[in-house]
Amino acid sequence: MKAFRAIRRGVKDTVDAIAAGSFGNDFKGSPLEIVLAAITEQKQVFEGAAHPFYWKPKLRIPDIYENVQNQQKFGAFLNACLNATREDQVLDEMSRLAEANIKGLGPSVATIVYFLHPTLVPPFNTAIVNGFNALFNTKQKLGSWQSYLSMRETIVQANARHRSLLSKDLGAFAGLLFELGSGRLIIQNNADDVLKDLQEKAEKAAARRHSQVIEEQKEESEHTQVQHMLIKIGRALKYQVFVARNDRHRSCHDEAFSQLTIEQLPALDVPSEVMDTISLIDVLWIDPQTSTIACAFEVEKSTSIYSGILRMKDLARSIPSQSCHYYLVAPNKRQQEVMAQISRPAFRGDAADLSLGYLPFDILRQHCDALCMLGENHSVLKKIAQFST
Incomplete structure (x- = not known):
């Protein structure tokens, strides 16, 4: 979506x-x-x-x-x-x-x-x-x-x-x-002829799919943990926090996202289809004084960095009058990939205008409690974030 x-x-x-x-x-x-x-x-x-x-x-x-x-x-x-x-x-x-x-x-x-x-x-x-x-x-x-x-x-x-x-x-x-x-499904009428040729391929595909499912479960768990940290930090910094509407049912460390976040975004002067897009951003911090979006976070465990940057560009163009800060949150091992994409000619100008930063998983996890305790507002993230030069 x-x-x-x-x-x-x-x-x-x-x-x-x-x-x-x-x-x-x-x-x-x-x-x-x-x-x-x-x-x-x-x-x-x-x-x-x-x-x-x-x-x-x-x-x-x-x-x-x-x-x-x-x-x-x-x-x-x-x-x-x-x-x-x-x-x-x-x-x-x-x-x-x-x-x-x-x-x-x-x-x-x-x-x-x-x-x-x-x-x-x-x-x-x-x-x-x-x-x-x-x-x-x-x-x-x-x-x-x-x-x-x-x-x-x-x-x-x-x-x-x-x-x-x-x-x-x-x-x-x-x-x-x-x-x-691709041979993952077989039509019954010619199953006998096809099965002989595809049996070995199907077994390998099944094993590969099983590994993919296990890996997807691990990725989903880590994605949820990172969202939970961002929710925790945002609340500590006195922001209202909105989590992607298709993730509100999730929980982490026995804390339900639905209990930690606001149910609806504040009214924004954007078309309904744009509001639908905004409501799918992984985590948003809302300034309770102005009802504007202070920070937007996209968590990219293994999906394309392109996609995350595109969504940030899309949001920024939809709310040009708001001073919003944008962050891609990804594993440490993807640091070079993230920084390379932010620096691409097709993105460089927009990325600068977006104040687009990279937050590594491990660094965020390491400093989560300190950010909650010592931070006053979103600017504290700049101490651990990386930006394109």
């Missing part, structure tokens, strides 16, 4: 950069890289979503980095999809982009559009195509716009037919196809 609005904002930045002529001639360092990085950290289905957009100089693909006209067509497509409100508008834009025949720019673009219109456009990759062919007994091609549009129509119809069992979000159906295409 956090990702959709941040990715939408990143697409808008990409459109603006193309219009201003500052997009660049490489994927690296472009605002499009930021968008795809945020997408690829959203579950395994999107793991390779960035690959089709890497600039391959020898092949001159995708031809949106050196060819200005193609770049502008791509920007116009993204802008039209951003502003589209109807299904036919999105499909028309896809047809126009397909007709432009930009070398190397195929239906992988649909994965970006999915995050703009999740109920209209399913994402697209090799495993999804393989799963579709297995489920519907077809031979759709990976790089063909015609194949994608045909697939999309079938997916929409099948999703509507089984609406009581499936989500309105077409990403759920795509997830099913991904499971089939």
Whole structure:
């Protein structure tokens, strides 16, 4: 839920950069890289979503980095999809982009559009195509716009037919196809033939998934502990504390977050969709005197640092008149990664404007009690935080 609005904002930045002529001639360092990085950290289905957009100089693909006209067509497509409100508008834009025949720019673009219109456009990759062919007994091609549009129509119809069992979000159906295409699910009709070839692969996948679940549980526990420390420090500094609304049910050291934090954010002069985004920030400190956000914290245990910075940018743009301080809280081992991302050209100006700092887990844990006892306000965090120079 956090990702959709941040990715939408990143697409808008990409459109603006193309219009201003500052997009660049490489994927690296472009605002499009930021968008795809945020997408690829959203579950395994999107793991390779960035690959089709890497600039391959020898092949001159995708031809949106050196060819200005193609770049502008791509920007116009993204802008039209951003502003589209109807299904036919999105499909028309896809047809126009397909007709432009930009070398190397195929239906992988649909994965970006999915995050703009999740109920209209399913994402697209090799495993999804393989799963579709297995489920519907077809031979759709990976790089063909015609194949994608045909697939999309079938997916929409099948999703509507089984609406009581499936989500309105077409990403759920795509997830099913991904499971089939990657061999994690087997269609009963040809199970005997497939099982022999996939048994060893399935056993390895099951073991890998088990390890992932255990690791996810550990990460979730540490994430909760860090949130608890931030709640504890914020309360000690006399701030009201708001925790992400989907985390209020959590507890740590027998202390329920719902008992330690305020249930609702103060009224902010922002649209309802922006308020929804703000309410998913991991921890917010609220100044009780002014009812403004004093500090915002995103805890990034293993997820993309890009995503955390995008959410901070999104919040800052939504409340430009408020003097809010922003922190990424991450493990000590991610220090170089965090500082490198804060220093990226695509973020450097915004990061400075945001007063964006890095708080290492271990340092926060080590000084938690001292911050509670000796701190007077949020400025005490600057004694342990790191900032880009």
